[in-house]
Amino acid sequence: MHQIHPQARTTPSVRAEITGSTEGTGVLARRFGISDETVRKWRKRGVEGCMDRSSKPRGLAWKATGEERAIVCHLRYATEFGLDDLTFVLRHFLSHLNRDSVWRLIMIANLTPADSL
Structure with a gap:
């Protein structure tokens, strides 16, 4: 199980609630103390995108020959x-x-x- 980032404003369960809710963006933003933009972001990602992802780089920006x-x-x-x-x-x-x-x-x-x- 992934550890929740200490400064994260939302948790996977809150994100799932946002994606499954039919309430307005502003209502959800006020309820969870986040911006409208964040609500729209999680709705766009959908239920599958609610889990935290690794922040580890997927590859090096430069590789030596x-x-x-x-x-x-x-x-x-x-x-x-x-x-x-x-x-x-x-x-x-x-x-x-x-x-x-x-x-x-x-x-x-x-x-x-x-x-x-």
């Missing part, structure tokens, strides 16, 4: 640089890589300076 991963891993192994130093060097020839991207590539490879390629 195999060549880029190899460069990061090889440079990390060869220099034993920390994350900030490694990012600084990589930005000179792979300018689209930021600190988070480099960290993600290192974690995916699970590379520490003592590892060998």
